[in-house]
Amino acid sequence: MFSFHKTPRLLASTCCGVILASMPILGAAEPTGYYGYGETPTDEQIAAWDIDVRPDGKGLPEGSGSVDEGMTLFETHCSSCHGAFGEGMGRYPKLAGGEGTLTEDRPEKTVGSYWPYASTLWDYIHRAMPFFAPQSLTDDQVYALTAYVLNLNYIVDADFVANKETLPEVVMPNHDGFTWEDPRPVVNNERCMKDCKEEVTISDSAAGKNLTPSTTGPLDEGITE
Amino acid sequence: MLGKLRRLNQDASKIALEESERLPSEERRRFLRSGLFTAGGAMVGGALAGIAPKALASTQYPPEIPPWTRSLGAGVVTDPYGVPSPFEKDVIRRNVPWLTADEVSSISFTPLQHLKGIITPNGLFFERHHAGRPEIDPQQHRLMIHGLVDRPIILSMEDLQRFPSVSQINFIECPANGGMEWRGAQLNSLQFLHGMVSCAEWTGVRLSTLLQEVGIKPEGKWLLAEGADGAAMTRSIPMEKALDDVIVAYAQNGEALRREQGYPVRLVVPGWEGNTHVKWLRRLEVGDKPWMQREETSKYTDLMPDGTAHGFTWVMEAKSVITSPCPEMPLKNKGIYQIEGLAWSGRGKVKAVDVSVDGGQNWQQAQLREPVMSKSLTRFALEWKWDGNPALLQSRVIDETGYVQPTLAQLKSVRGTNSIYHKNAIQTWKVNGDGSVVNVQLS
Numbered sequence: 001m002f003s004f005h006k007t008p009r010l011l012a013s014t015c016c017g018v019i020l021a022s023m024p025i026l027g028a029a030e031p032t033g034y035y036g037y038g039e040t041p042t043d044e045q046i047a048a049w050d051i052d053v054r055p056d057g058k059g060l061p062e063g064s065g066s067v068d069e070g071m072t073l074f075e076t077h078c079s080s081c082h083g084a085f086g087e088g089m090g091r092y093p094k095l096a097g098g099e100g101t102l103t104e105d106r107p108e109k110t111v112g113s114y115w116p117y118a119s120t121l122w123d124y125i126h127r128a129m130p131f132f133a134p135q136s137l138t139d140d141q142v143y144a145l146t147a148y149v150l151n152l153n154y155i156v157d158a159d160f161v162a163n164k165e166t167l168p169e170v171v172m173p174n175h176d177g178f179t180w181e182d183p184r185p186v187v188n189n190e191r192c193m194k195d196c197k198e199e200v201t202i203s204d205s206a207a208g209k210n211l212t213p214s215t216t217g218p219l220d221e222g223i224t225e
Numbered sequence: 226m227l228g229k230l231r232r233l234n235q236d237a238s239k240i241a242l243e244e245s246e247r248l249p250s251e252e253r254r255r256f257l258r259s260g261l262f263t264a265g266g267a268m269v270g271g272a273l274a275g276i277a278p279k280a281l282a283s284t285q286y287p288p289e290i291p292p293w294t295r296s297l298g299a300g301v302v303t304d305p306y307g308v309p310s311p312f313e314k315d316v317i318r319r320n321v322p323w324l325t326a327d328e329v330s331s332i333s334f335t336p337l338q339h340l341k342g343i344i345t346p347n348g349l350f351f352e353r354h355h356a357g358r359p360e361i362d363p364q365q366h367r368l369m370i371h372g373l374v375d376r377p378i379i380l381s382m383e384d385l386q387r388f389p390s391v392s393q394i395n396f397i398e399c400p401a402n403g404g405m406e407w408r409g410a411q412l413n414s415l416q417f418l419h420g421m422v423s424c425a426e427w428t429g430v431r432l433s434t435l436l437q438e439v440g441i442k443p444e445g446k447w448l449l450a451e452g453a454d455g456a457a458m459t460r461s462i463p464m465e466k467a468l469d470d471v472i473v474a475y476a477q478n479g480e481a482l483r484r485e486q487g488y489p490v491r492l493v494v495p496g497w498e499g500n501t502h503v504k505w506l507r508r509l510e511v512g513d514k515p516w517m518q519r520e521e522t523s524k525y526t527d528l529m530p531d532g533t534a535h536g537f538t539w540v541m542e543a544k545s546v547i548t549s550p551c552p553e554m555p556l557k558n559k560g561i562y563q564i565e566g567l568a569w570s571g572r573g574k575v576k577a578v579d580v581s582v583d584g585g586q587n588w589q590q591a592q593l594r595e596p597v598m599s600k601s602l603t604r605f606a607l608e609w610k611w612d613g614n615p616a617l618l619q620s621r622v623i624d625e626t627g628y629v630q631p632t633l634a635q636l637k638s639v640r641g642t643n644s645i646y647h648k649n650a651i652q653t654w655k656v657n658g659d660g661s662v663v664n665v666q667l668s
Contacts, residue, residue, distance in 0.1 A: 033376050035438055037380060037387055038380040041369060046371050050371065054516050081326075103532040107528060123518065124518070127459070128356065128455070131327075134356065177533050178534050179533065180537050181535075182535065184647075186640075189621075189630065191579070191623060191629050193579070195586065196587065200585065202655065202665045202666070203409075204666045206664040207665075212412045212417060212552075213320070214319075215315075
C-alpha cells in the first residue's frame with residue numbers, strides 16, 4: 001500500500017503575521033478505503049471514460065484510418081472552420097503551415113510548426129472536435145483525420161495509415177523545441193527605492209487607439225478588428 | 226397599500242411617485258419640486274435611465290427629505306436570491322469581441338475597478354471557457370478516480386461532500402492576463418488589461434484526502450484532471466503539487482460553485498495557471514508520465530525569441546496593479562487620494578508593495594491591508610497628494626521568496642514579444658493634467 005507522504009506546512013496567523021508551529025493539515029494518515037464512499041467502477045466503465053492518449057501510444061484504441069479517408073472527412077466536418085488545407089478561416093485556428101516561423105516577428109504556431117507530439121492530435125480531435133459536436137467521431141475517423149492533418153503538414157506521406165502502432169512512431173518537426181522545466185524566475189529586478197533611473201520615456205500609449213470596448217453601459221458588440 | 230407597494234416595489238421611483246400622490250397638496254408640490262420627478266411623473270435627470278447617481282448633483286440635499294425616506298421599501302423575498310442595486314448595473318463582466326473567434330471559446334473580464342477588498346463576488350468572477358459553459362445536473366454528475374491506484378472509485382456529489390472539507394482563499398489568474406500588450410499599449414482599461422484575475426474562498430475536499438482514499442501506487446507520479454464540458458479540458462499535474470495544497474472544490478464564497486466556475490465541482494490548484502483549475506471535473510487519473518495534452522503543448526507553453534518554448538510553466542509569478550486611479554477611475558481635482566491596488570503571488574504571500582508616481586524613478590512602500598494570505602489577492606494603499614501635474618503611477622510587488630515584480634522592458638529582454646503568457650510586468654498609468662488616466666508603456 002502507498003504510504004502517505006505528508007508535506008509539513010507552515011500556518012501563519014492572519015492577524016499579526018506570526019509564524020505558528022509547523023503543523024500538518026491532515027490528521028493521521030487514514031488507510032486506503034477508510035471512508036468507503038462511492039462505487040467501484042467496472043473495467044468497462046473505466047475504459048469508456050478513459051479517453052486520454054499519451055506520446056508513447058498508451059490509450060490509443062484499435063482501428064485505423066488513411067490520409068485519403070481523412071481528406072473526405074475533413075472536407076465534411078472540419079474545413080468550414082479550419083479551411084480545406086488547414087489554413088484557418090477567419091479567426092479559427094490554422095492547422096498547417098508556419099514551418100520556420102517560430103523565430104520570426106509573427107510566428108505561426110500550428111500542428112506542423114509547433115506541436116511536439118502526434119499523439120496530442122489524435123487525443124484532441126477525439127475529445128474536442130468538431131467544435132460543435134465533440135466526441136461524435138468514431139476511432140477510425142479520428143485516425144483518418146489525424147493522418148490527413150499530419151499529411152497537410154508534410155509530416156507523413158500520402159499513403160500513410162494511422163493506427164496504434166504507426167502513430168507513436170511519428171516524430172514531429174518541433175519535437176525538440178521544448179524545455180519541460182520551468183526556468184523562472186529568469187528576471188531579477190532589484191528593489192531600488194531612490195533615483196532608480198536617469199530618465200523616463202513613454203514608448204507607447206493606448207490613448208486614441210480605439211480598441212477598447214466600453215466599460216460602462218451595455219456590453220459592446222460592434223467592435224471589430 | 227402594502228399589497229400595492231409590493232406590486233410596484235421593483236421600481237423604487239415608482240413607489241416614491243405613488244407616495245407623493247398620497248401627500249397633502251402642499252407637501253406634494255414640495256416633493257415634486259425636489260426635482261426627481263416632473264408633474265407628469267416622467268423622470269428628470271436619468272436616475273431611472275441608469276445614469277450613475279454620482280454623475281448628478283443630488284436633488285435630495287438637505288432640507289429636502291428624500292422620497293425613499295417618506296415611503297416603504299420593498300419587502301423581504303422581493304428578490305429571493307438578492308441582486309445588486311440597479312444603480313450598479315455597469316459593474317459587470319465584459320468581453321473584447323474582436324479577441325476570439327467565438328463566444329463559446331472565449332474570455333470575460335472582472336471589473337476590478339469597481340471591486341473592494343480582495344474577494345471577487347461570484348457573479349463577477351472572470352470566465353474562460355473552451356467549449357462554452359455546460360449545464361450540469363449535480364445528481365447526474367460523477368467524478369471517477371482511477372489509473373495507478375489500489376482502489377478506483379466513482380463518486381456522486383453527495384459522496385464527495387461527505388469527506389472532511391477545507392476552505393481557503395485563493396486567486397485564480399489566466400496566464401494570458403495582459404497577453405495582448407507584449408508589443409505595445411493597446412487597451413485603455415483596467416478591466417480589459419488585468420481582469421483575468423479573481424479571488425474567492427473555495428471549499429471542498431483536499432485532493433490528498435481523495436488520493437489517500439484510493440491509494441496511489443508507488444509509480445504514480447502524475448495526475449490527469451479532465452472536465453465534463455465539450456472541450457473535455459485536460460491538464461497533467463505532478464503528484465507533488467497534487468498532494469500539497471490542491472482542492473476539489475464544490476463551493477465558492479459560501480455557496481455552490483457558479484456554473485461558469487465549474488458547477489458542480491472543479492479543481493483549485495493554488496497559485497498555478499488558471500487553466501490547470503479544471504472546471505466541471507469528471508475524472509482524475511493517476512499515471513507515471515505527463516499526458517502532453519493540447520492545453521500543455523499547443524497552448525499554455527511560452528515561445529521564446531530563439532524559437533524554443535518553455536512548457537510546464539505552471540506558477541503565476543508575483544504581480545500587482547493599481548486599481549484606483551485607473552483609466553476607468555480618473556482623478557477629479559487636486560488633493561489627497563488613496564492610491565489603491567491589488568497584489569498577488571503564486572509562490573506564496575505578498576511581502577511588500579512599492580508605489581511610484583514618477584515612472585519608477587523613486588518608490589515608496591505602500592501599506593498592505595489585512596488579511597495577507599498565501600496565493601490570495603492582497604490589497605495595498607498609499608496616500609498621495611496630487612498637485613494637478615501629470616504623473617506616472619506604478620506599483621511593484623515583492624513576494625515572500627524575495628522576487629521583485631519586473632518591468633516590461635526586463636521581461637521583454639528575456640521573453641521577447643511572442644510568449645503570450647505570463648506577462649506579470651509592472652503596469653504604468655499616466656495621469657494627465659485633467660485627471661484622466663491612460664495605459665502607457667515605458668521604454
